[in-house]
Amino acid sequence: ENNSKTVSHPFLVSSALAGLRNGTIPAKLSYTAPDGTQYSEDFSITLDLLIYSGVVPTPTPTPSATAAPVVRPQLVIGSYATNVDPLQPGTMFDLDITLRNLGNADARSVTMVLGGGVVPDASGTPQPGGLSGASGDLTNFAPVGSSNIFFLGDIIAGAQVNSKAKLIVNVSANPGAYTLKLSFVYTDQKGARLVDDQVITLLVYQLPLVEVNFYRDPNPLFTNQMNILPLQVVNLGRKSAVLGNMTASAENSELTNNVSLVGPLDPGGSFTLDANYIPFQPGEQQVQVVINYTDDFNQSRQI
Numbered sequence: 455e456n457n458s459k460t461v462s463h464p465f466l467v468s469s470a471l472a473g474l475r476n477g478t479i480p481a482k483l484s485y486t487a488p489d490g491t492q493y494s495e496d497f498s499i500t501l502d503l504l505i506y507s508g509v510v511p512t513p514t515p516t517p518s519a520t521a522a523p524v525v526r527p528q529l530v531i532g533s534y535a536t537n538v539d540p541l542q543p544g545t546m547f548d549l550d551i552t553l554r555n556l557g558n559a560d561a562r563s564v565t566m567v568l569g570g571g572v573v574p575d576a577s578g579t580p581q582p583g584g585l586s587g588a589s590g591d592l593t594n595f596a597p598v599g600s601s602n603i604f605f606l607g608d609i610i611a612g613a614q615v616n617s618k619a620k621l622i623v624n625v626s627a628n629p630g631a632y633t634l635k636l637s638f639v640y641t642d643q644k645g646a647r648l649v650d651d652q653v654i655t656l657l658v659y660q661l662p663l664v665e666v667n668f669y670r671d672p673n674p675l676f677t678n679q680m681n682i683l684p685l686q687v688v689n690l691g692r693k694s695a696v697l698g699n700m701t702a703s704a705e706n707s708e709l710t711n712n713v714s715l716v717g718p719l720d721p722g723g724s725f726t727l728d729a730n731y732i733p734f735q736p737g738e739q740q741v742q743v744v745i746n747y748t749d750d751f752n753q754s755r756q757i
Contacts (some may be wrong), residue, residue, distance in 0.1 A: 467503075474518040477501045495714040528557035529564065529638040529650040533616060540749075541660040544625045546598060551654075553606070553638070555638075561609045566617060568602035570635030572649055594632045595621045595656065609640075615752065629660040629750035662695035664688060664719075664757060666743045669677050669726055677736050683729040685743060689719035697757075698746035700727060704739055708732040716745065 471477050479499040486492050495515060532554045538547040555561055569590020590602055598620045609615055638650045669686035685702060691693050697716035702709055712729040719725060733739055745757040 471473050525559050527561035530556050531652045543627045546622045549619045549716045551617045551718050555609040564606040564640040566604040567637040570637040572637040594624050594627045627658050663691035677733050681731045685727045688724045701744045703727045704741045705748050707732045
């Protein structure tokens with residue numbers, strides 16, 4: 455762009471130009487654009503035969519060639535979902551994927567590779583050992599019950615297929631948003647091997663694992679009398695948990711001193727709450743305990 459090139463070439467003036475004031479040299483320039491489209495330009499170079507003053511190009515542009523449309527498949531993940539929500543370290547889950555062919559050609563012998571890392575041979579020449587998916591990144595999510603390679607078959611232009619993979623979250627994964635790369639390898643109509651890489655995001659939580667019970671026998675409880683509910687929250691998880699307010703409630707009764715802030719709990723640690731309880735009718739009573747907290751993505755949750 456914005457470059458020039460000078461070309462010199464000797465000419466012999468024909469005797470047929472004798473007596474003429476001007477002479478014309480036709481020229482044609484052909485070139486190929488970076489996208490492979492060929493173009494051509496026609497020029498007429500006019501020379502003054504009486505007083506030579508150099509070359510004066512007067513370009514005569516010709517209509518530009520129309521680029522041929524690109525015909526190829528284009529595989530795109532339309533949607534995906536998991537059958538377990540939320541995902542936590544050690545969780546086994548099914549990943550459901552809806553794959554669409556948004557291109558203008560059919561994709562043949564489509565293969566999905568979890569973790570990506572596929573570099574197919576563009577020449578279409580079969581390689582020893584077939585398609586390799588061992589270089590994919592499966593640090594946080596690993597396949598269970600099968601390898602990370604799934605054969606999907608042919609997907610015609612405009613069609614969609616559903617695929618399911620069984621995975622497990624690595625127990626060493628920390629809470630956060632993790633990307634999972636998927637490569638779709640297929641053959642186009644010309645026999646060339648192509649690959650479309652996609653990335654999806656999966657959220658991993660570390661929710662508190664707690665148990666609510668009595669830290670001692672509550673003894674017999676009497677109607678219309680003040681009783682004590684010796685409530686206890688125990689952290690059964692392997693990591694510390696920060697819990698919010700703990701609230702105890704029950705129908706047909708009155709509870710006081712039934713709300714308290716739990717705060718941080720170490721693994722195996724506990725928090726006790728002695729709630730005042732006055733039941734208004736005899737028989738079996740249900741006490742509901744609600745614990746508020748904020749998860750790893752700053753969203754309010756309840757136990």
